[in-house]
Amino acid sequence: MRKVKLLGLCLLVLLLSMALVVGCSGTKDEGKAPEEGKDAPKEVTVDPNYPSSPITYLIPFDPGGQSDVEARRQQPLLEKILGTSVIVTYKAGGGGAVGWSELVNHKPDGYFMAGINVPHIILQPLSRDNAGYKTEQIEPVAFFQRTPVGLAVQKDSPFDTLEEFIEYAKANPGAVTVGGSGTFSGHHIAAIEFEALTGVTLTYVPFTGAAPQMQAFLGKHVAAVMANSDALVQYEDSMKILAFGGTERFEALPDVPTFIEKGYDMIPSIDRGVAVPPGTPEEYKKKLSDAFMEVANDENLRKQMIEQGFVPVAMDMNEAQAYLDEMTKTYTELLESLK
Amino acid sequence: MLENFVVALGNVFDPVSFILMLVGVSAGILVGALPGLTATMALAILVPFTFTMPATTALMVLGGVYVGAIYGGCIAAILVNTPGTPSAIATTFDGYPLTKKGKAEHALVAAAYSSSVGGLIGAIILLLFSPLLANVALKFGHPEYFWLAIFGLTIIATLASKSIIKGLMGGALGLLLGTIGISPIGGDMRFTFGFWQLQAGLQLIVALIGFFCIPEIFNMVERTMEKTKINLFKHQKGVAWSVIKELNRKPMLLFRSAIIGAFVGIVPGAGGNIAALVSYNEAIRFSKTPEEFGKGTIDGVAAAEASNNSEVCGSLVPLLTLGIPGAAPAAVLLGALMLQGLRPGPELYTVFGEITYTFLISLIFANIALFFLGFYGSRFVARVINISPAYLAPIVVFMCVIGSYSIRNNMLDVYIMVLFGLIGYVTRKLGYHPGPIVLGLILGSIAENGLVQSMLMGKAQGNMIAMFFTRPISIVLIILCLISAAWPFISDKRQRKIEEMKKRLEGETHAN
Numbered sequence: 001m002r003k004v005k006l007l008g009l010c011l012l013v014l015l016l017s018m019a020l021v022v023g024c025s026g027t028k029d030e031g032k033a034p035e036e037g038k039d040a041p042k043e044v045t046v047d048p049n050y051p052s053s054p055i056t057y058l059i060p061f062d063p064g065g066q067s068d069v070e071a072r073r074q075q076p077l078l079e080k081i082l083g084t085s086v087i088v089t090y091k092a093g094g095g096g097a098v099g100w101s102e103l104v105n106h107k108p109d110g111y112f113m114a115g116i117n118v119p120h121i122i123l124q125p126l127s128r129d130n131a132g133y134k135t136e137q138i139e140p141v142a143f144f145q146r147t148p149v150g151l152a153v154q155k156d157s158p159f160d161t162l163e164e165f166i167e168y169a170k171a172n173p174g175a176v177t178v179g180g181s182g183t184f185s186g187h188h189i190a191a192i193e194f195e196a197l198t199g200v201t202l203t204y205v206p207f208t209g210a211a212p213q214m215q216a217f218l219g220k221h222v223a224a225v226m227a228n229s230d231a232l233v234q235y236e237d238s239m240k241i242l243a244f245g246g247t248e249r250f251e252a253l254p255d256v257p258t259f260i261e262k263g264y265d266m267i268p269s270i271d272r273g274v275a276v277p278p279g280t281p282e283e284y285k286k287k288l289s290d291a292f293m294e295v296a297n298d299e300n301l302r303k304q305m306i307e308q309g310f311v312p313v314a315m316d317m318n319e320a321q322a323y324l325d326e327m328t329k330t331y332t333e334l335l336e337s338l339k
Numbered sequence: 340m341l342e343n344f345v346v347a348l349g350n351v352f353d354p355v356s357f358i359l360m361l362v363g364v365s366a367g368i369l370v371g372a373l374p375g376l377t378a379t380m381a382l383a384i385l386v387p388f389t390f391t392m393p394a395t396t397a398l399m400v401l402g403g404v405y406v407g408a409i410y411g412g413c414i415a416a417i418l419v420n421t422p423g424t425p426s427a428i429a430t431t432f433d434g435y436p437l438t439k440k441g442k443a444e445h446a447l448v449a450a451a452y453s454s455s456v457g458g459l460i461g462a463i464i465l466l467l468f469s470p471l472l473a474n475v476a477l478k479f480g481h482p483e484y485f486w487l488a489i490f491g492l493t494i495i496a497t498l499a500s501k502s503i504i505k506g507l508m509g510g511a512l513g514l515l516l517g518t519i520g521i522s523p524i525g526g527d528m529r530f531t532f533g534f535w536q537l538q539a540g541l542q543l544i545v546a547l548i549g550f551f552c553i554p555e556i557f558n559m560v561e562r563t564m565e566k567t568k569i570n571l572f573k574h575q576k577g578v579a580w581s582v583i584k585e586l587n588r589k590p591m592l593l594f595r596s597a598i599i600g601a602f603v604g605i606v607p608g609a610g611g612n613i614a615a616l617v618s619y620n621e622a623i624r625f626s627k628t629p630e631e632f633g634k635g636t637i638d639g640v641a642a643a644e645a646s647n648n649s650e651v652c653g654s655l656v657p658l659l660t661l662g663i664p665g666a667a668p669a670a671v672l673l674g675a676l677m678l679q680g681l682r683p684g685p686e687l688y689t690v691f692g693e694i695t696y697t698f699l700i701s702l703i704f705a706n707i708a709l710f711f712l713g714f715y716g717s718r719f720v721a722r723v724i725n726i727s728p729a730y731l732a733p734i735v736v737f738m739c740v741i742g743s744y745s746i747r748n749n750m751l752d753v754y755i756m757v758l759f760g761l762i763g764y765v766t767r768k769l770g771y772h773p774g775p776i777v778l779g780l781i782l783g784s785i786a787e788n789g790l791v792q793s794m795l796m797g798k799a800q801g802n803m804i805a806m807f808f809t810r811p812i813s814i815v816l817i818i819l820c821l822i823s824a825a826w827p828f829i830s831d832k833r834q835r836k837i838e839e840m841k842k843r844l845e846g847e848t849h850a851n
Contacts, residue, residue: 006560006729013733017740018753062667063383069674072387091748093539094521098749101535127526132535177799183526203799205481205792206524208608211670215607215663219477221796234662234682308677 046281050110054085057274058114060099062092066230067115070145070272073304074295081291094131095182097124101132108277110284116140118271118324119186122331127184135328140320141285142292143273146311148229148245149190150256151178154220155238162242162262165224169200177203179222181213187226190245190268193334194226197264228270229253233309245269252309271313273320289317347696351704356396360403360701364708367407368716372415372423374548375742378408382671386678394679398698399705401675405668406458406705409611409651410713413450413644418443418723419735421552425543426611426647428777429619431551432498433632433639440635443572443721448579449637450644451713452586453593457645458706460597461604461652465659466699470688473660476605481796482807484608485789486816488782491613493823494620498774503827506775509766513779514786516541523784524791536751543612545743545752546759546780550773552739553760559728559735572725574718586641592622593645600646604653610666611647612781618646624826648709652702659687659695 057075061067071088078086091099100121103114121138124131151162159165169176180187183206191204205222207213210231217225218238232241233252241256245268249258259266274292276285295301296314305312315323351357363385370381381404389397412427417434430450437446464472479487492510499506519530520540531537586593596618603614622642623629632639654665655672662683664670676683687695723731743756763773797806807813 002563002729003560006563006732009729010556010560010732010736013736014740014757017737018750021740021744021753022750063380063671065670065674068383069678089748093536093747093749098536098539098747128521128528128538130528130531130533130535132538175799175801177796183521183524203795205795207792208523208788211663212608215476215657215661216480218661218663219480221480237684 046283047110050284050287051082051084053111054087055082055110056112057086057088058099058103058112059088059090060092060096060103060114061090063090066147067117067272071115073301074144074292077295077298077301078291081294082287095124095185096120097128097131097133100124100138103275103277104133104137106277108279108281110276110280110288113141113274113276113288116273116275117186118143118273118327119189119331120270122324122328123184123189123335126332126335135324137278138275138324139278139280139285140273140275140324141288141317142296143271143313143315143320143323144292144296145272145305146313147270147272147309148250148311149186149226149268149270150229150232150241150244150253151190151194151224151226152217152232152239152241153224154217155240157223157240159242160240162257165242166198166200169198169202173201174203176200176224177205177222178224178226179205179207179213179216180226181207181210186228186268186270187213189331189334190226190266192338193266193268194259194264196334196337197266226268228309229311230309246311250311251306269311271323273315285317289320292316343692343696344700346693347700350395350693350697351399351701353396356399356701357704359392359396360399360705361708363400363403364407364705365712367404367409368411368414368709368712369407370404371408371411371427372720373742374415374421374423374552374738375544375744375746377424377544377746378405378668379671380746381408382668382675386671386675389675390678394681394694395697397675397679398672398694399701401672402698402702403705403708405672406648406651406702406709407712408668409647410451410454410458410644410709412647413454413640414447414720417446417450417640418721419552419731420555421735421739422547424611425547425781426615426650427643428547428612428774429615429643429647430640432619432643432774433634433636436633436635437637437640438724441572442635443724444574444578444717445582445637446635446640447717447721448582448714449586449640451710451717452583453596453641453645454648454713455706455710456593457597457600458648458651458709459703460594460645461601461649462699462702462706464601464649465652465655465702466696469656470660470685472605472656475602476607476657476661476663476665478812479606480810481789481792482810482813483789483816484785485793485807486813486820487606487609488786488789490816490820490823491617491778491782492786493820494616495775495778496824496827497620497623498778499772501772502770505769505771509771509773509775510779513776513781514783515779516546516776517780517783518787523788524795534751536749539747539749540784541755541780542743542746542749542752543777543780544746545756546777548739548743549756549759550763550776552735553757554764554767554773556732556735556739556760557764559732563728572721574721579714579717582637585637589638589641591625592638592641595621595625596642596645597649600649601653601656603646604650604665605656607657607663607665608785610654611650614650614653615643615647616778618642620823624830629830648706655702659683660685 059067075086106112122135125134153159178191216222243259244256246258293314293316302312370376409426412424413430415421415423416427416430420431420435422428434446495506495510522529599618600614603609619642623632654669657663657665658669664673681691743752793806797803
């Protein structure tokens with residue numbers, strides 16, 4: 001009898017604690033994929049005193065990563081401008097897809113936003129059967145940081161220039177290995193774009209993150225890398241950077257030519273920004289966008305970013321939407337051409 | 340270097356920094372003891388608070404938390420059979436049987452002592468040899484990762500000493516579970532069954548809680564029927580010192596485990612869980628009484644704990660010298676270093692030598708502090724098992740739910756945890772140990788990544804066989820795999836021979 005009682009008690013606690021957790025998480029419809037026609041803007045009454053309670057800032061990656069570092073940098077400034085506390089939380093997984101799926105299913109009450117990355121939010125829905133969200137569902141509020149992607153080889157590599165690299169790769173299709181972080185990620189699409197523009201065939205080797213990628217590169221297990229600007233700046237002494245993404249030369253690496261200078265029209269980069277759930281009132285978006293613009297133009301913050309190898313940008317909600325649309329078009333066409 | 344060393348020693352004894360470091364170790368132990376709260380999470384939460392501190396103080400606190408959290412994982416492992424952090428998986432194998440025998444204090448003291456000794460050895464290795472060892476980390480390429488994972492899988496033979504077939508089936512299940520999510524090459528979704536949350540794959544900690552903790556709750560419930568309670572904990576004078584004396588008689592056990600831990604730590608991507616499992620396996624292989632393992636021997640606890648704490652320092656080797664974190668918590672430390680304006684590399688040992696050496700020396704003291712906290716704390720902590728199951732079981736259920744949810748704020752993880760718990764309970768009744776399942780889950784993705792990356796590289800080079808079988812470190816690992824896989828059969832034969840000899844001797848004496 002006691003056994004049954006205790007089992008019952010355990011079961012009760014199990015259900016109660018689950019209910020508690022669900023209550024705290026505040027999201028409904030978990031587990032269900034977004035359905036067609038369901039994502040029509042939900043009615044939210046606009047509060048003139050917005051924001052009047054704390055705002056959640058979701059990072060769809062692990063704590064300690066670059067997105068987190070950036071959010072932590074912005075947090076105190078945002079709190080001052082918005083006059084309310086900003087709570088940074090994490091929901092990592094699927095290269096960000098799990099967090100973004102949560103974003104598009106969240107109540108559009110203005111108190112929830114998430115960090116977004118281009119090209120991730122474009123490529124995942126394109127390359128997966130059910131990424132849990134669609135690119136159109138993501139409503140960007142701002143972009144504040146650009147991480148250009150560059151092509152580098154080891155210091156003692158036989159290639160000194162991009163031309164030599166391309167020439168060798170053309171003569172030996174598939175023999176040159178290029179390491180990058182992830183599949184259908186910023187690095188992967190940069191490699192695909194490079195192949196399409198130059199007509200070479202590379203062997204792209206995906207790694208589970210920037211750390212194992214750079215380890216394999218420094219250990220000479222791959223011949224080249226498509227790497228983020230911060231990694232290029234960090235390991236500048238042990239590599240030759242052949243070309244760099246960007247419309248102009250990078251402040252921290254003034255001697256490195258851009259892909260455009262070399263005649264290849266590509267500006268591979270990873271852009272960080274922030275977005276709100278679909279249907280969030282324009283007034284709220286505007287307020288958040290203005291706050292992020294003020295933060296993005298903070299001199300101290302900009303200086304820190306440049307030192308660490310990032311390019312500070314400041315795109316408000318309209319510019320951000322236009323940029324996202326443009327990149328979506330570019331990448332969709334690029335992936336279509338591969339099929 | 341000597342100058343830096345002297346200044347650093349002074350910095351370590353700065354009272355504020357030292358006390359904060361002790362607080363860090365204690366907080367780390369607490370976080371580590373709670374299943375679902377990991378060292379990585381504790382560090383990430385702490386990093387913003389260390390912004391305003393001087394670099395030396397910040398690093399001392401963070402180092403203390405890291406060391407403490409990895410040790411803390413053993414407490415839940417020993418007392419309620421649930422690894423508090425993934426690093427403590429191997430600690431459950433002997434730690435919990437000891438508790439069942441009424442020797443919880445033995446296990447806790449053995450864990451504290453061996454963690455501390457292992458950590459000290461690791462810290463000394465880090466202090467003296469890190470630039471040298473950084474090259475080892477770089478030599479590790481894709482084929483080496485593949486063979487390392489295969490070597491890890493051969494441990495199944497040891498873990499499943501009762502039935503190799505059941506062990507292999509468990510391992511295969513683990514490998515299969517490890518394929519859930521997005522494939523590393525090609526980016527296809529595998530086994531997600533329409534749940535977008537499963538894109539992220541299974542979370543190891545969720546599986547751990549499910550496989551280890553939930554079946555234990557069922558056991559607690561079953562035990563309430565029997566009048567005989569499990570041995571209550573009573574503090575006995577002299578137990579602690581006798582455990583330490585016994586471990587001191589086996590210096591090789593601790594030393595070997597610490598070296599294994601440091602080495603696994605240096606290799607980026609393989610964490611404390613693998614370090615502890617490999618070292619546990621080697622402890623059995625070298626032991627004169629291998630049959631005692633798994634039934635509650637302090638040697639098993641010591642092997643696991645010495646290596647996972649030594650792994651902490653090992654994981655800092657590639658971090659400080661190359662800027663590549665050797666384990667997940669070390670990645671957070673990298674962020675902290677960068678924010679303090681310290682760029683990993685040779686500069687850390689020259690320009691910023693004072694700060695770096697302060698950090699390294701503080702790790703030695705953190706490991707010493709760990710011993711005293713663990714030694715004196717264990718007699719209080721161990722009383723947890725005296726709580727009546729009627730209270731303890733619901734509390735543990737509650738912690739399981741919170742723990743598996745908080746790891747990545749995902750409700751699906753809670754459902755998966757419960758599901759795995761039920762599977763774990765049934766399979767345990769059928770004689771399947773959860774060890775091989777978890778091992779498969781941990782190593783599956785490392786093996787898969789290594790395999791496909793090597794195949795891509797081999798294809799680019801035009802020689803697949805050379806890629807896998809001719810690289811020097813790979814050859815060593817392949818030999819280790821073969822020895823390890825054949826070992827159970829060899830040792831079985833040896834065992835039988837010894838028994839035959841005994842019988843013959845007995846027969847002769849009877850005849851006389």
